[in-house]
Amino acid sequence: MKQVLLFFFGLMMSIAANAQTTVSGKITDADGQPVPSASVTIEEPGKDAIMAFSISNAKGEYKVTFTSAGETVDLKIKAFNQKPVFRNIKNQNQTLNFSLESDATEIQEVKLKTRMITKKGDTITYDLKAFESKADRTLADVLKKIPGIEVNGDGSVLYQGEPINKFYVNGKDLMEGGYGTVNNSLPKDAVQKVEVLENHQPVKILQDKVPSENAGLNVVLKKSVTMTGRGEVGLGMDPLLWNVKLTPMFFGQKNQWVVNYKANNNGESVEKEGNLLGFGNRWEGRRGQAGQKSWLNVETAATPDIPEKRYLMNNVHFFSANVLTTPFKSKEWELKASASYTNNAIERSDRNTDTYEAGSTTVPNGGIYISESANNFYTNATKGELIVTKNAKKGFFKNTTTWNGYWNETNAAIDNVLPVFGTDNVNYISGDQFLNSPSGVFQNSLSTILPWKEKLFNVMSYISYQKDRQTLDILPGSYVNSTGNFPAAALYDRLRQNASSESFNANHSASVGFSYKKWTFTPELGLNLSFNKLQSNLAGANGSAFTDFGIDYRNDNEWNEVIPYTQVGVNFKSNRLNLSMNLPLNFYDITYQDNFRNSYQETRKAVLEPNLFATLDFASFFKIWAFAGQSYDFGNFGSFYEGQIFTSPVSLRERYNRMPENLNRNIGTRLEYRNPLNNLFFNVRYGYNTNRRNLIEQFSGDAFNSTLSLIELENTTSSQTESAEIGKYFPKFKTNASLNFSNTDSNGFSYFNALQESKVSRQNFGFKFNNTYFSFLSVDYNISMNWSAQKNASQNRVTKSSGWNHNLAAYIYPIENHTIGFFWDELHTSVREQNFSNAFFDLSYQYTWAKKKIDFEVKWLNIANTDVFERISYDPTLLLTSVNSVRIRPSQVMFTVKFNFK
Missing domain, CATH: 2.170.130.10 (TonB-dependent receptor, plug domain)
Known part of the structure; x- marks a missing residue:
């Protein structure tokens, strides 16, 4: 890996060395007056290929930098009402002034076109x-x-x-x-x-x-x-459907606001619009998408790989409001406030058939397991946020206060058909599961940057507090003893697994940045604190009285981290080369303590975790990137607990051995080409990652009930990815098209009754285009194809699979203000000569009241009334073939009125 990294940096430095040719000067007319907006291009001799270009400023000055291995290059100058200039010049830094001759042209007709x-x-x-x-x-x-x-x-x-x-x-x-x-x-x-x-x-x-x-x-x-x-x-029917979207917006010079209310039961998850999609950068403070800790789960039906509108059975109400204002005379200060509320109910159901071959580490004699799941997910979530910001050339301040609340419930009804080994009989096992999971999260982030003489002084502070409580009920208790792995559970009508946790995190740092020419150095000191507590217990009940299962199924654990660190940030920025390096030295002090069992473990280590990226612009439209990094993982809250927990009704877990120690290393590079002159964009990427671990998760049991623990076994996983993408817009044909391809090779280890190594090779190909060339037709189309080869290296078995899916949206405009739409989604999977195809078709008609800018649309969804999505997969490690059937939305008709606020 070191050799690869050195190669990348050697390549970049060699390019940088060749990217220093600069030609500059001044362009004047015959009267000695400066000529603004003259185009200056550098081309390869004898070729019509632009390597670099520049535009003269109001003073007639130009400066163009380029890369060329040749001894000479062609320089061309063009300006309105001036004769063009052509000159072959030496490939060296120089100053060239030009005086242009006038060349007035009589224009009979002028047609202005805006460059796209x-x-x-x-x-x-x-x-x-x-x-x-x-x-x-x-x-x-x-x-x-x-x-x-x-x-x-x-x-x-x-x-x-x-x-x-x-x-x-x-x-x-x-x-x-x-x-x-x-x-x-x-x-x-x-x-x-x-x-x-x-x-x-x-x-x-x-x-x-x-x-x-x-x-x-x-x-x-x-x-x-x-x-x-x-x-x-x-409004719609079959069943009764409804959809409401109201999003008025105001954008002014001092104030902006957006109010949003969206509700529907037609399969659109509008609540995702409230997620954080962009995070700025670290200098703005710490901010991320809050979420609940999932200690416990019910068994859930799968989701298919098709557009969500095809299968989502929902009833959602989502409200949000965002306001920005400049409350002070200084326009540099901004106050932002936002609030949101989500109420959502989702139904989901599926049928899964798992066929294990004889010799499987999970089911040695082979067998067929059938499971049917029906879920209801109920979400109630709120969020409030207040942000105060000053973002100016002479100082930066940002404080973000966020509160999240969740009151979620989930239930499941499960029916299983399990083989009775050694006989031709089967067991029919049914159970009900209920999960209640309220949570609260408070966060405050502060970052300020102030100029201090010739330096920049930065202080950052982040605190958060989160409390989660989860209660899982399993009825009857015998459900978790279907294969005889937990006989004590059969004594109870109900099992109740409780888990609650509290987490407090604080991160504080101070740094000073100073610059020397194009270099910026930022030494930093910081302290990261994390204090966490987990409590859990398992109890059984007949009627209303619960009986604890004892200390083996109880937890009262603490996981605390005190991590002081020091780091130096090094940044270099020029017109073409950007370099950023962080060299942190982290002092990890992590302790785990079990208050029930009086057990204690500790990790104390000082490690260097550097990371860097560099970019270089060359030959006008090219950019090359390089990335590299190293990080350690000594576990986190939830890595350890000695008391057994039913994390789901079919998975009993304990996680205890010695403290984990993982080392992750990655390198990567990317080459980009972005040419707005010919509307061409492409990028080529390479990435390599390794993860060395000292522990591995060990599963034991069968396909229905399993137990997880940790065993000490050093193993290293790795992955390597190569990808390329090219896109071009063809103005003459009003077509945008792109191609992409990726290849990933990886290996991994698992332990399910025995150690298994798997190797996977995956390829993906995608093509998409849209066309608006014809006045009566517009088309959007994309297709994605995939191939994979999975090898069980322990048993030397290879399984190949493939699949493809495409999406077509075609709009026909037979007469003005009338639109007919046709939509086609199809997905195909193929494993071991078994094939499953799923196709869906929609049709729409829309009339536009042009004067009022109002659309009236009738849409018929899932014309074929397909009610089940089917797919197949194979796991060569477990010798398992799975066929999954998911219930999807039936055929339905919607009438919608769409309009703009003015």
Whole structure:
């Protein structure tokens, strides 16, 4: 790995050495006056291939930097009403001034065209009008068609395959990472252009000092003060369906707000729009998506690999409100407040048939297990957040206070058919499961950066407190003893597993940054604290009185971490080369204590966990990245507990041995090409990761009841991934197309009654395009194909599988304001000569009242009335073939009215 890393850096430094040729000067006209906006291009001799370009400023000055191995290059200058200049020059740093001759041209007809993609510095600007189709209504609809950009169902945006770190509207970050609501509901007609801010450093005082590896996105509206938004109201049948979306928005120069209410029972998970999709960077403080600790679970039905609207049986109400204001005279200070509430009920059911071959480590004699699951998930969740920010060139301040509350319930009804080994008989086992899981989370994050003489002083503080309580009821108790592994449970009508935990975390740090030329050095001291407590017990009841199972099924544990650290950040930023290194020395002091059993373990280690990334721009449109890092994992809260816990009704677990010690190392590189002149984007990636572990999870039991424990066994897993993606927009044909391919090779170890090593090789291929060439037709299509080979290295068995799925959306415009839509989703899986196909078709008709900008839509979903999704998989490690059948939504018809707020 060291040799590979040295190769990458040697490559980058060699490129950097060749990327220093700069030609600069001044361009004037025949009267000696400066010529602004003249284009200066550098080309290979004898070829019409642009290596670099520049535009002269108002003073007529230009500067162009390029990379070339040749002795000479061609320089061309073009300017309006001036004769072009061509000159073959030496490939060396030099200053060249030019005086142009006038060449006035009589223009009989002028037709102005706006370039659909333009680039200036690190900003790429997209003209939205150039990419939209007649069927598009929101910003997200159009972004999906832009080369280099991807949009997921929750509204999250990827640029060159990586998540954006900021989503601005008119330069303001109202949503603070939860931008899915705006992306999915902002009318496209309100947007003038979209800007991608490459290498975006959101903290202004750190710009030109600390580089960033992520891009930001800025949505520029047509008006500086805009009242807009999107709404939908729909009704349907078979069964009774409804859908309401109301999202008014206001974007002003001092104030912005978005109010969002969405509710439906037609299979759309609108509550995901409230998730954090972008996280800024570490200098803004610590902020992440809060969630519950899942100590206990019921058995759950599977979800199929098809669009969620096909299978989600929901009844959801989601409300959110976001406000941004500048309360002080200084516009640098902003106050942001947000609140949300989710009430959601989901039904899900499936049937799973597991066939074990003779010789399986799980079921040595082989057998068929059949399980039917029916679930109800009830979610009640609230969130409130207050953010105070000052983001200026002379200082930065940000304090974020967040509170989350959850009151969730889940139940399951399970029917199993289990073989009785040695006979031709089967057991029919049924059980009911109920889980209640309330939680509360409080977080506060503070970060401030102040100039101190020639230095930057940064203080960061983060505290959080979380409390989780979970209660799992299993009826009857004999359910967990179906194969005789837990005979004591059969004495009770009900088993109750309780688990509760409390966690307090505090992270504090102080650093001083100082610059020397293009270098910035940031020494830092910090202290990370984490104090955690877990309590659990198992009890059985006949009637209302519960009896504890004893100390073997009880926990009263503490897991505490005190981690002081020191690190030095080194950053280099020039016009083309960015380098960022963090060299932290962490002192881990981790203790585990069991108050019931008086057991105690401790880890004390000082380790170096460096990480770095570097980027280099060369040959105008190319960029190469390099990544490397090393980190240790000495376990976390939940890694250890000696008392046994039913983490699910079929899994009894204890986790106790010695303290874990994992070492993770990774390297990677990425080559990007982004050329707005010919609308071409591509990237090639490579990544390698290893994880060395001292412990392995040991499963024992059969396919229905299993017990997990930890055993001491050193093992190393690794994975290697190569991928490539290319996308291009063809203006002549109004088509955006992209191809992607990836290959992953990995190995892993598992212990289910015996040690097993598996090796997996996976390939994925994807193609997508959209076309709006014809005035009467627009098409969106994508297809994904996959192949895999799984090898049980312990038994030298290889199993191959494959699959593909595609999605087609075609819109026909027979006459003005009328739209007919056809939609086709299909998924195919193939394992060991067994094949399953699932196809779904929809049809829609939409009439647009153009004057009022109101759409009236009738949509027929799942025309074939397919009610079950089927797929197959095979595990060569367990010699297991699984066939899964999931209940999906039946055929249904919806009538919807869609409109914009003005």
